[in-house]
Amino acid sequence: MPAKGKHRRPKHNPFTRKLALVGTGGAALTLPLISATTAGAVEKTTAPTAHTAAPTAGTATPTTYSVVAGDTLSEIAAKHSVSGGWKELYAANKSVIGDNPSVIRPGIKLKLGAEAKTADATRASRSATRTPITYANNLDGWIRESLAVMAKHGIPGTYNGIHRNVMRESSGNPLAINNWDINAQNGIPSKGLLQVIDPTFQTYHVPGTSTDSYDPVANITAACNYAAARYGSIDNVNGPY
Known part of the structure; x- marks a missing residue:
């Protein structure tokens, strides 16, 4: 047993990367703590966020999705089971995405599922109800x-x-x-x-x-x-x- 004595607590810079030990039934789990110095860098994590949380029983499937850095249309379409894949997702959101489907800006909201289908139905309805042009018989x-x-x-x-x-x-x-x-x-x-x-x-x-x-x-x-x-x-x- 080490001799009793006073031990000074080591000083840590609050803006450096630290490790925390969390008790897990006798074992120690090492977790990284990200300091404020990394706040400017966008890191994509696997933990679900507020806008990507998987629906639970009794919860409606989300109809919109907020793009974050690193997202791609194919990944979003697959994750949310968009019918028709990324092409349908792009077609329903071309007005906010632009002409290049490979580049989507963080922060824009994409329509998924019901909203995308509603937009398609609205366009089809407008096309179907458009008054045909008539020409004089001369x-x-x-x-x-x-x-x-x-x-x-x-x-x-x-x-x-x-x-x-x-x-x-x-x-x-x-x-x-x-x-x-x-x-x-x-x-x-x-x-x-x-x-x-x-x-x-x-x-x-x-x-x-x-x-x-x-x-x-x-x-x-x-x-x-x-x-x-x-x-x-x-x-x-x-x-x-």
């Missing part, structure tokens, strides 16, 4: 509807370019047919607003339009598709083509 309406179809398929052309060629080819008559030129003699007369022969119409027909070459919108769209392939655009056509 040359102006036919050209405008054709331009809308062309825009979806990346076919170039302008209203003026189409109108100019229509007036030269058919004077705006969708049932116009040429029964006298070489095409007519070969049994494939030019038809419709932009005087398209059947082989050309079939080759350049645009999905989503009528398969009837006399149909105004189908005729214009197929002709513009052909003109784009051969001349770059219907706007570049200023004579027989």
Whole structure:
């Protein structure tokens, strides 16, 4: 037994890393104590925090998640069983994440589960209830509807370019047919607003339009598709083509 005497308690700097001994039934458990000097560094621990605590019986699954440093969308999606994985999580939160899904800022709140599904449902509902555009059943309406179809398929052309060629080819008559030129003699007369022969119409027909070459919108769209392939655009056509 050591001799009795006074022992001075060693001094410790409160801002240094220390070890605490915690009694565990006779054994000693060494726990690190993090000093204030490390407060500026973000360390990710395995212990659940307030915003990541696992739901207990009778507790609703969290609908939002606050991002902390080191998080990734794939980890968050897996941890919270997000249907569709990180891609769905990103799609539901793109407005707060930005264009790069690999970079998420600490502090932003992500929608999970019910909230994400509600947002998707809202977007789908808005899309479904959007009033469809109607076009007049005349040359102006036919050209405008054709331009809308062309825009979806990346076919170039302008209203003026189409109108100019229509007036030269058919004077705006969708049932116009040429029964006298070489095409007519070969049994494939030019038809419709932009005087398209059947082989050309079939080759350049645009999905989503009528398969009837006399149909105004189908005729214009197929002709513009052909003109784009051969001349770059219907706007570049200023004579027989």
